[in-house]
Structures are given as C-alpha cells and as structure tokens.
Amino acid sequence: MGEGSKIRNGPLFSFYPPSPACGGGAGGLSVTVAAALAWAVPALIAAGVDTPRLDAQLLLTWTLKARREDLARDPARALTERERVIFQKAVALRTERRPLPYITGEAWFYGRPFKINRAVLIPRPETEDLAQAAGEKCQNEPAPRLADIGTGSGCLAVTLALERPDARVWATDLSADALKLARKNVARYGLGERVTLLHGDLTGPLPPDLGFHVIVSNPPYVTEAQLPALQPEVRDYEPTLALSGEPGAAGPDGTALHRRLLAEAPVHLTPGGWLLLEVGQGQAEIVAQAARDSGYAEVTVRQDMAGIGRIVLGQWQPE
Secondary structure, eight states, rough: OOHHHHHHSOTTTTTTBBBTTTTTTOOOOBBBBHHHHHHHHHHHHTTTTTTTHHHHHHHHHHHOOOOOOHHHHOTTOOOOOHHHHHHHHHHHHHTOOHHHHHHHEEEEEETTEEEOTTTSOOOOOHHHHHHHHHHHTTSSSSSOOOEEEETTTTHHHHHHHHHHHHHHEEEESSOHHHHHHHHHHHHTTOTTTTTEESSTTTTTTTTTTEEEEEEOOOOOOOOTTTTTSOOOHHTTTSSSHHOOOOOOOOOSSSSSHHHHHHHHHTEEEEEEEEEEEEOTTTTTHHHHHHHHTTTTTEEEEETTTTOEEEEEEEEOOOO
C-alpha cells in the first residue's frame, strides 16, 4: 500500500489539536489554509515530489477556487468540510505521483487553460516554442493553412488558430480518445469552424491537394528502452501511445516517426512550405541531417530554454 493510500484512508488532519489557528468547536475540527499546507508539504516531500510547496499551493488554490496570493493574504481562512475532503484526496493522488494536471483536469499552454485527461500528454513549455515558430513561418501568408500532426489535447492546434484568426488548422491523431478531448478544447474556444479534427495515423487523414503552409508535429520520440527510466509522473500516468507510439514505432533512436513525417509531408506542403518537428534530447542533429538528406532546404535547429536542441525546421522547395 502506497503513501497516498495511507493518507486517503486516514482521518484528515487528525493530528492537528484544536487551537485558534486551526479552529474548533462543537462541529469538530476546522482546518485553516496554513494548517492544510503544513500538512500537505511534508507528505509531498516524503513522496519524492520535486516541487512540494508549489504543488501543495496549486492544489489548495484549485480546491478553494482561489489564487496563490489569496493563500498568503488569508492563512487563517478555514476550509469547509467539502474543501477539506477534496484537498485531502488531491494531495493523496499527488503523493502517488499522479501529475497535477491529471488531478485538476486542466493545464496551461501559451497563456490559456486547456482540459486535460490521461488520454493525452500534458502540454510542455517546450512545445510553446513550436507554436511560436509556426506563427513566424506563416506570418506573411494571408489566410494560412496549417496542420498539427498528433494533436493530443488540441492545445497546439487551438493556439495556432487563436494566434492567427485568419488561419485554418487541420489536426490529426491516432487516438480516438485524444480527439474526443481535443473537440472539447476546440469547442471551449469557439473554433469549430476553423479547426478540423481528423482520426488517423500521422498525415494519412489530411485532405489531399490543400497545400499547407506549415505542418507541425510533436511525435512520439521516447524509445521503448527509455520508458522504464522516466519519472513516475510520466512513466506511470501519461499515455504510452503518445510517448513512444505503437510498439516499436519510435525506432531504436526515437526518430523513426520523424523520418516518416519527413517522407510524408512534401505531398501536403505548398511549395516553400515548412515542416516543424519537436524532438527529444540528443535527437536534433539526427533529425536535421535526415531532413537535409530528404531534400529539405533551410534546415535549422532551435534550442529550448535549457539549451537543448528541441525543434527542427525545414522548408520544402520542390525541384
């Protein structure tokens, strides 16, 4: 039985004595914001969570429908019984290393909230660079056509459409469950007329002869050999299909799907169109060379904030 199970089955905050800080009375113990955090942070530390205080604060603000500054402003604010139970369960799940967005059902991407569940990867900050690069590559195109391959939650496709109100976006995914969630995010931002979701493998579902100005993709790039060494939050909760693809799909070095996209994209790109691929650590130069070998021009690599080659860009100029 894990630490989270012990917390879930035990009485919440039962070790806090009645006091002015915690409250008390005929109705039983009342737990304050300060006391709730004082309980949660050590529990998350014991579970090996990397950012225990931040996660405790975020879970409590989610529980209270408040902001982080509200916690500091009113540490004596008492939780209702319902809030105590919700917070207890949320912390228990986090001690089991369930990622915070899979607890709250929401993650932020490019400054906007998106619905998230375990059918999709949690959006990463690095992928925001992919959205920015895509915008740059089509900034001089009126009414650009863009494609997002392996859309997952749809956060990238939605962002591309919101950042360019004159754009149309087509987004594909092999997972029907992922597309079900993506539809909710598309609807959330009222983009049903401009974002088209398609079920299928890589570029296969894209309409022929559209001529896309930019195709973006963050394909699975974790090898099967790497999966066991991933953080528990990733290995045990995020979908293997999105991390590594179908069995063997990512190949021995994690770039097999990138190579497939390099081969498939030209028939969908307009002359001068761009293919932008997110890659894993150590894969950038491999994919960049594969792009050059496949006939792409202006091949470059962009680094993320950590200085890791993260995005490979190539322009298709047919002979």
